[in-house]
Amino acid sequence: MVKCLLLISIFINMSLFPISAFSENRIVYIDSYHKGYGWSDGILQEIQSIMNESDVGLEVFHMDTKRNTDEGFKKKAALNAKTKIPTGCDLDFMTPYSFLGYTRSAQEQGRWAAQAALKIIGGTPASDIPMSKNVEGDMTVNLKVAKAAGIKVPKSLLKKAVHIIE
Secondary structure, three states: HHHHHHHHHHHHHHHHHOOHHHOOOEEEEEEEEOOOOOOHHHHHHHHHHHHHHOOOOEEEEEOOOOOOOHHHHHHHHHHHHHHOOOEEEEEHHHHHHHEEEEEEEEHHHHHEEEEHHHHHHEEEEEHHHHOOOOEEEEEEEEHHHHHOOOOOOOOOHHHHHEEEEE
């Protein structure tokens, strides 16, 4: 489950940054297991066989969080994994592990919920209230990840951030 979420996160995060942002074309495979674990070794073997036929580099990072279940170790391994590529996210719970986050505004959702409640109390059927998409967002800059990745964060970016993780 963790491996699947990490892979999904990697592909989502990679889509936030153009490949030209990297010095070479490469893929980072983040494995929550350790070398020698049959299941993940089999997956990695197939990935390597396909990647060997391309001009795209492959970097493998083993988190080793299955043998090391201590929460502190897991958090450090996740932070180390995230420093392998610049990452971004659009989910609140991923901001501690990403360099940049742009998430939905809780205040906007609260306003929408209150307005919808007042309409319903006023007699409007809930089915007549249109769905609404968020148009506001909150930017989070994670300085821990930036420091670990050697990224110098411009002050102009920090000024735009609603949340800064130090």
